[in-house]
Amino acid sequence: MWHRACGLAKRADAAQGRGMHGFRRHVLACNNARLPGRRLTFRIGGDVVGYVTAELARALTFWPQHIHFDGGGLSIRGGRHAAALQGIAQDLSERGYFRWRDEAFDVRAHPGGPVLARIDRGALPAFGILAEGVHLNGLVRRAEGVHLWVGRRAPHKTLDPDKLDHIVAGGVPAGLTPVETLAKEGDEEAGLPAELAVRAEKVGEIGYAMEREEGLRRDLLHCFDLWLPEDFTPHPNDHEVVAFELWPLARVHDAVRDTDMFKFNVNLVLIDLFIRQGLIVGTEAEWLRQALNAE
Numbered sequence: 001m002w003h004r005a006c007g008l009a010k011r012a013d014a015a016q017g018r019g020m021h022g023f024r025r026h027v028l029a030c031n032n033a034r035l036p037g038r039r040l041t042f043r044i045g046g047d048v049v050g051y052v053t054a055e056l057a058r059a060l061t062f063w064p065q066h067i068h069f070d071g072g073g074l075s076i077r078g079g080r081h082a083a084a085l086q087g088i089a090q091d092l093s094e095r096g097y098f099r100w101r102d103e104a105f106d107v108r109a110h111p112g113g114p115v116l117a118r119i120d121r122g123a124l125p126a127f128g129i130l131a132e133g134v135h136l137n138g139l140v141r142r143a144e145g146v147h148l149w150v151g152r153r154a155p156h157k158t159l160d161p162d163k164l165d166h167i168v169a170g171g172v173p174a175g176l177t178p179v180e181t182l183a184k185e186g187d188e189e190a191g192l193p194a195e196l197a198v199r200a201e202k203v204g205e206i207g208y209a210m211e212r213e214e215g216l217r218r219d220l221l222h223c224f225d226l227w228l229p230e231d232f233t234p235h236p237n238d239h240e241v242v243a244f245e246l247w248p249l250a251r252v253h254d255a256v257r258d259t260d261m262f263k264f265n266v267n268l269v270l271i272d273l274f275i276r277q278g279l280i281v282g283t284e285a286e287w288l289r290q291a292l293n294a295e
Helices: 002-018 023-029 054-060 085-094 121-127 178-190 249-258 266-276 282-293
Strands: 040-044 047-052 067-070 073-076 104-107 117-120 130-142 145-153 168-171 201-212 215-227 241-248
Touching: 023 249, 023 266, 023 282, 047 054, 047 121, 047 215, 054 085, 085 117, 085 121, 104 121, 117 121, 121 215, 130 178, 130 266, 145 178, 145 249, 168 178, 178 215, 178 241, 201 266, 201 282, 215 266, 241 249, 249 266, 266 282
Parallel strands: 040 073, 130 215
Antiparallel strands: 040 047, 067 073, 104 117, 130 145, 130 168, 145 241, 201 215
16 A cells, blocks of 8 residues: 555645645645655565664664665564564664654554564654554434544643544554454543444554654554444543544534644544545545545
């Protein structure tokens, strides 16, 4: 899915120049990275797992026993050398290259592939390593139409503070599957009981490659729908979300189309939901569907 990045990045450049509004701008904003662009490929064994800046590559020269440079970029051998990646990342964090999150993520060359190493979540954008996450549309059927539970991110969050978010969303940590992560995050973020979480239906995957202030985000989002009973009310458990509100889906639609109220990648999952719910139709729906799901 990542080879489409250059084409969408070119469209993003053009859209920025035209001041594009509406749904497409969210899709293009999340696909503004050109790969490899000015970055160097980072490999484990023979597999490309990331892309690093020249600045980070220079810092990695301090580990010649593990990191090797060649005309194709830089690489680290498998086995004990790949196992050293987490320690290298911690040293780099202490030198100020990125914020340590104290949460290990699996390193894979492609989704569903073998785990080649582990690295702290805070290092993922710096190394341009694929990260996986889960997003849950918490839906409610009411007499007046479909509603969606919307969370507001805490003001202390480093990433997109105060933005609107899903009822449940989070990265897939090392050793867990997306379904296991959904159950874990559901309990921690929204007090979602396990007997409700297991009803969630996976509805698709969305990938993107995005240059942001923290680095290169190459994310794969596992998207789920969960139809919740009207008498269920989520409540914040872990201080990452300060409050939840139940919005008519039409209100969510207008907010995504007209504003930047939602966290950047939440917009993509919601656009997919709007298409499936018939709120975006015709040529616009087809363009968005292809852009979200291009392989």
